Amino acid sequence: MCRKPSETREKDTVDIPRLIRAALLAAGAELSGLALTGTAAWLLLRAAERPPLAALTVAVLAVRVFALLRGGLRYAERLAGHEVVLRHLAELRTRVYEALLPQRVARHSGADLVTRLVSDVDAVQDAVLRLLLPAGVAMIAGVVVTTVVALASLPAAAAVATGLVVAALLPWPAARLTAAASAAAAPARQELAERAVELSTGRRELIAYGAEPAARAAAGAVADGLAARSRRTSAWMAALTAAGVLVQLATTAAVALLSAASVPVTAALTLSVMALFEVVLPLTAASRRLPEVRASLRRVRAVLGERPTPREDEEPGPGHLRLHDVGVTHPGRPPALAGVSLDLPPGRRLGILGPSGSGKTTLLHVLLAFVEPTSGHVTIDGRPLREHDARVVSGALADAHVFHTTVRENLRLAKPRATDGELLEACATAGFDLPLDRGTGPDGAALSGGQRQRLALARAVLAAPPVLLLDEPVEGLDPEHGDEVLARVLAAAKGTVVLVTHRPGQLAGFDQVLTLADGRPAPRASAAGPAPGSR
Numbered sequence: 001m002c003r004k005p006s007e008t009r010e011k012d013t014v015d016i017p018r019l020i021r022a023a024l025l026a027a028g029a030e031l032s033g034l035a036l037t038g039t040a041a042w043l044l045l046r047a048a049e050r051p052p053l054a055a056l057t058v059a060v061l062a063v064r065v066f067a068l069l070r071g072g073l074r075y076a077e078r079l080a081g082h083e084v085v086l087r088h089l090a091e092l093r094t095r096v097y098e099a100l101l102p103q104r105v106a107r108h109s110g111a112d113l114v115t116r117l118v119s120d121v122d123a124v125q126d127a128v129l130r131l132l133l134p135a136g137v138a139m140i141a142g143v144v145v146t147t148v149v150a151l152a153s154l155p156a157a158a159a160v161a162t163g164l165v166v167a168a169l170l171p172w173p174a175a176r177l178t179a180a181a182s183a184a185a186a187p188a189r190q191e192l193a194e195r196a197v198e199l200s201t202g203r204r205e206l207i208a209y210g211a212e213p214a215a216r217a218a219a220g221a222v223a224d225g226l227a228a229r230s231r232r233t234s235a236w237m238a239a240l241t242a243a244g245v246l247v248q249l250a251t252t253a254a255v256a257l258l259s260a261a262s263v264p265v266t267a268a269l270t271l272s273v274m275a276l277f278e279v280v281l282p283l284t285a286a287s288r289r290l291p292e293v294r295a296s297l298r299r300v301r302a303v304l305g306e307r308p309t310p311r312e313d314e315e316p317g318p319g320h321l322r323l324h325d326v327g328v329t330h331p332g333r334p335p336a337l338a339g340v341s342l343d344l345p346p347g348r349r350l351g352i353l354g355p356s357g358s359g360k361t362t363l364l365h366v367l368l369a370f371v372e373p374t375s376g377h378v379t380i381d382g383r384p385l386r387e388h389d390a391r392v393v394s395g396a397l398a399d400a401h402v403f404h405t406t407v408r409e410n411l412r413l414a415k416p417r418a419t420d421g422e423l424l425e426a427c428a429t430a431g432f433d434l435p436l437d438r439g440t441g442p443d444g445a446a447l448s449g450g451q452r453q454r455l456a457l458a459r460a461v462l463a464a465p466p467v468l469l470l471d472e473p474v475e476g477l478d479p480e481h482g483d484e485v486l487a488r489v490l491a492a493a494k495g496t497v498v499l500v501t502h503r504p505g506q507l508a509g510f511d512q513v514l515t516l517a518d519g520r521p522a523p524r525a526s527a528a529g530p531a532p533g534s535r
């Protein structure tokens with residue numbers, strides 16, 4: 001479903017007129033409630049003075065009208081508020097889904113996708129219904145009540161205005177406190193998640209070496225630390241809530257003392273002001289969601305701002321890669337890659353050699369845009385690599401994921417409309433001979449290590465990208481069989497090939513060899529001799 005840019009921009013914001021209508025209805029409902037409280041208080045105290053019944057008739061009628069209005073307006077406000085938000089959410093969810101769809105494999109994990117599609121979009125609902133609308137309603141109700149109090153007593157109105165301003169400021173420290181607490185807790189949360197994953201995925205080794213109790217205790221200690229931090233934050237939040245109640249009581253008492261009006265009117269104003277704070281004070285608790293909501297909105301905007309991936313019927317670019325003085329440094333570590341400059345016109349064959357830990361995989365990850373260089377830059381067909389069409393650069397990585405489905409579906413990831421004939425041809429090239437209907441098990445556990453590797457290789461062959469990256473693709477196979485498979489894969493490859501290997505013999509016929517040592521190119525890059533089975 002394609003939209004014109006103007007149409008897309010139009011849908012970027014909530015429908016403002018509908019939102020204002022919802023805010024006015026909500027403010028009407030709250031003001032009816034406050035008027036009901038005030039009128040009822042006036043009626044009780046005035047009735048105690050035993051006036052003629054006619055003096056009470058209007059108030060009796062007003063109580064009924066306000067009671068009906070409050071219920072009716074509340075119902076209308078819920079309808080209007082939810083209508084505006086749900087309409088916007090439905091539209092937004094579709095657009096986020098469309099924006100994520102083409103990039104789901106390359107850029108976001110499954111959990112990340114769910115977060116972006118569900119929680120982040122739901123945050124928009126919270127932003128409007130729990131924060132924006134209540135804040136608008138509190139403001140309208142505050143102004144109206146202060147004005148009404150001012151008709152009876154200016155000092156009392158000044159006290160109400162002051163109390164409201166103080167109460168309206170409380171959400172800010174609450175939001176900052178929550179943001180600071182969640183930022184401080186983030187490393188511990190990450191550590192807990194990592195420890196939980198290790199406890200689960202590495203349980204066999206932990207049990208075999210008797211290290212499971214210690215690992216469990218270490219995870220427990222991190223969880224306890226998080227709980228202690230959360231209790232401290234809750235204590236601060238309780239203090240802020242108590243401060244809000246104190247402001248409410250002080251303002252109410254000030255109105256009772258400063259009002260120069262009759263006792264029934266003073267009672268009506270006092271109770272209305274007290275009830276008014278019930279509209280304002282919940283904003284303090286609601287504002288705790290503010291940092292989370294802002295982060296979600298940022299993520300939604302980021303997804304919508306991502307460059308739309310070209311459609312399947314569009315031709316991908318030729319894939320001319322250029323690396324200019326590229327480096328990658330992980331925090332607190334020596335550079336994993338430094339000073340790598342390469343020019344790889346379409347059809348070039350580059351071999352990468354180097355001892356373990358020399359940066360070979362890091363370089364492939366840079367070429368796939370999985371890792372952002374910390375220095376230098378990479379272009380493809382003259383544009384920044386980040387903007388590349390995911391179909392231009394792909395390949396078989398050493399730790400390629402095998403999805404829990406069938407061989408066929410794992411292969412179709414590379415080419416969704418491939419026929420069984422094409423799938424079998426790719427399998428033959430990669431030396432993979434399991435039936436297409438064979439289940440692969442979770443994480444490919446139903447396949448042997450070598451079968452997983454060749455399945456990943458068959459997937460890369462099927463994708464036939466303009467730039468094919470191969471990270472030690474036949475390392476687990478016996479050398480003779482591995483060489484045969486590699487020769488077939490190289491013969492089938494039509495475009496650029498970047499091959500990482502520990503065996504220089506596999507690079508015969510390559511145009512260029514880059515040898516890495518400690519992340520840096522070794523002084524001389526050489527052309528290699530004729531290739532077995534290459535062009």
Ligand SMILES: Nc1ncnc2c1ncn2[C@@H]1O[C@H](COP(=O)(O)OP(=O)(O)OP(=O)(O)O)[C@@H](O)[C@H]1O
Nearest residue numbers: 330333335336354355356357358359360361362363
């Ligand atoms: N995410 C990371 N955080 C910190 N250091 C990293 C990270 N990834 C890689 N490194 C470090 O960067 C260096 C290069 O790693 P890389 O995986 O690129 O090496 P390699 O040449 O592919 O090794 P091998 O041949 O063993 O696969 C290593 O010292 C590694 O420890």
